[in-house]
Amino acid sequence: MKRAWLALVALSVTGIGLLAQAQTKSLNLFIWSEYIDQKVIKQFESKFGVKVNQSLYESNEDMLAKLQQGGTKQFDIVVPSGYIVPVMVKQNLLKALEVSKLPNLKNLGAKFKSPSFDVGNQFTVAYFWGTTGVGYRKDKLTKGFTPSWALFFDKSKQPGNFMFLDDSRPTIGAALKYLGKSYNSAITADLKAALEVLKDGKARSVGFGGSPDAKQKLLSGQIVMGMMYNAEAARAASEDPRIGYFIPKEGAEIWLDNLAIPKDSPNSESAYQFINFLLDAKIAAQNANSTRNSTPVDAAKPFITKADLSNPTLYPSAATLLTLEYSADLGSTQRLYDTVWTQLKAR
DSSP: OHHHHHHHHHHHHHHHHHHHHHHTOEEEEEEETTOSOHHHHHHHHHHHTOEEEEEEESSHHHHHHHHHTTGGGTOSEEOOBGGGHHHHHHTTOBOOOOGGGOGGGGGBOGGGSSOTTSTTSSSEEEEEEEEEEEEEETTTSOTTOOOOTHHHHOGGGOOSOEEEESOHHHHHHHHHHHTTOOTTOOOHHHHHHHHHHHHHHHHHSOOEEOHHHHHHHHHHTSOSEEEEEHHHHHHHHHHOTTEEEEOOTTOEEEEEEEEEOBTTOTTHHHHHHHHHHHTSHHHHHHHHHHHTOBOOBGGGGGGSOHHHHTOTTTSOOHHHHTTEEOOOOOGGGHHHHHHHHHHHHHO
8 A cells, every 4th residue: 555655656746747847848939029929829838838938139130149149049939031041041050940840831832932042941931921111191191192212212202200110121222222223232332322312311210110119109190101011010000090001112122031940949849849830720820810910821811811811011912012122142242231231320
């Protein structure tokens, strides 16, 4: 009897130990702000017994700097935009993916599989895609206005207070598109010209900020327009129908954000579980419906809110898509963009 009781105690202690171990599994997520449905996080935690710890950033450059400073050992998932993925791969910051651990990869749309910046999905899996354009107050801009970057860069056409995005590539890219240049121009003269129009625009603006900041300033009426991500504008419009969004006629940025695992991830198995979970059709739809982002998971489309699927802010027309450019890996030209951005922010 005593032996049986001791065995039962030992079994109970072991069980408690295993439960405690299961409950202490964790996943460290480094992600853009307001970029995942918190209910999805809770569902993942409940299903897999993993505690998700979230850290936030507002630009690819901030995320990259954190990884370069030892963050590869701190985080299990990061969410880089396409253009910066080759940089991260060259610097050996990402773990090569074992796609056999991602059976839901089949749910991605064909145009989002094997992107040019990561052929064969060696390091990344598409998460959300969208555009970087202009959120604006419908009650402040004259009806029938011309949707152009000139509203930012031509003083005579400025409709009121405005704000730039505190992100170098889309902001410099906007100036380049206004000047009729490539979004990824590597020509020194083009970048010098872009710096001049940006300096002039900065002097007339309320400054720089993240997309969530632009949203709040639009809603409060502090600005008439601001550079922002399309999903941010969609969320703002759901709070106030006087908020609109446009892609300037000169063109703008289309982007694809991705899920990746840092090379020294302390919880890589949980990372694989998390990525595969986000690729589930119903989970991807829930995440998109909640955050108002455009999903690359085609299998999720039947579960996406119909109003969102027909909303050009979230799913632009084919004609609009032709005016958009992805930010490309600049290689050695990156130093020119860094110089422009440093000079712009220093003044």
